[in-house]
Amino acid sequence: MSIELYALDGCPFCVKVHxxxxxxxxxxxxxxxxAMHSDRNEVKRVSGQRGVPVLVDTDHGVTMSESENILQYIEKTLAQ
Structure with missing residues (x-):
């Protein structure tokens, strides 16, 4: 799958991206x-930081964090 989202259950910023x-x-x-930042090793491996949400678009070689940036990317690049 080309789009992956790293998210935390109950995170309002993650819900916006979903x-x-x-x-x-x-x-x-x-x-x-x-939930614990210190346990988010997979997120750190992928994005270099431990915050969520993180969107990975392997088709375009993009990894990004910050929900507002992700929402703009979805609108400009992924939405049909």
């Missing part, structure tokens, strides 16, 4: 992360 992906019928895989 909603935008779903509203635009974009297929993606969610990787649920641990």
């Amino acid at each position: 909603d935008a992906l779903q509203d635009n019928d974009i297929e993606y895989e969610t990787h649920w992360t641990e």
